[in-house]
Amino acid sequence: MMLPPWLESLLSTTFFTGCSIHGASARSECNMYCLDCAGTGAFCIYCRETMHPHHNVIQIRRSSYHDVVRVGEIQRFLDVGGVQTYVINSARVLFLNERPQPRGGAAAAGKAAGGRACEVCGRSLLDSSRFCSLGCKVAAIKNNRNLHLIHGAAAAAAVVVEKEEEKRHLKMYRSTSPPPRTTSNARRRKGIPQRAPMGT
Ligand SMILES: [Zn+2]
Ligand SMILES: [Zn+2]
Ligand SMILES: [Zn+2]
Numbered sequence: 001m002m003l004p005p006w007l008e009s010l011l012s013t014t015f016f017t018g019c020s021i022h023g024a025s026a027r028s029e030c031n032m033y034c035l036d037c038a039g040t041g042a043f044c045i046y047c048r049e050t051m052h053p054h055h056n057v058i059q060i061r062r063s064s065y066h067d068v069v070r071v072g073e074i075q076r077f078l079d080v081g082g083v084q085t086y087v088i089n090s091a092r093v094l095f096l097n098e099r100p101q102p103r104g105g106a107a108a109a110g111k112a113a114g115g116r117a118c119e120v121c122g123r124s125l126l127d128s129s130r131f132c133s134l135g136c137k138v139a140a141i142k143n144n145r146n147l148h149l150i151h152g153a154a155a156a157a158a159v160v161v162e163k164e165e166e167k168r169h170l171k172m173y174r175s176t177s178p179p180p181r182t183t184s185n186a187r188r189r190k191g192i193p194q195r196a197p198m199g200t
Contacts, residue, residue: 013033015062095132
């Protein structure tokens with residue numbers, strides 16, 4: 001099971017509470033999360049400056065009272081493949097956790113429309129994604145499904161690069177003449193068609 005140590009803590013953190021230190025300031029709602037410090041919970045932008053300088057911090061945003069994170073921010077740390085994304089305020093985001101839904105309602109609607117549904121909670125999905133949220137992907141991974149959250153994308157990219165390298169190598173090999181035999185070997189073996197002498 002390949003889960004980064006901060007992931008479950010992130011998913012269970014309550015965001016958008018007031019900061020106990022900076023409550024008097026205008027932008028003191030706790031919508032930041034530090035991947036390096038993990039267990040410290042949510043904090044505000046002022047806490048970030050003083051307590052988490054140069055740390056890997058992500059910002060949580062809200063959509064209809066649910067926590068979302070920008071794909072551009074989280075995909076540097078996680079392979080979020082298979083998780084449904086949405087464009088909200090012209091940024092692509094994904095939901096951290098499963099959203100409550102009427103029992104069986106959404107799943108039934110999704111099935112009736114022939115659409116796809118989240119493999120974990122049954123919420124209907126807009127496209128060929130497999131999960132409605134990061135939380136549901138984590139739940140699937142815990143059930144030992146063959147999914148990746150770390151290095152998945154990086155590993156795939158590495159394989160592609162390797163193949164490209166191989167192709168280039170083969171091409172180079174083909175475009176040049178066959179590897180030259182040692183002249184003594186060529187002389188000794190009879191019946192081999194003579195090639196044009198190389199060089200002078
Ligand atoms: Zn603060
Ligand atoms: Zn930190
Ligand atoms: Zn789900």
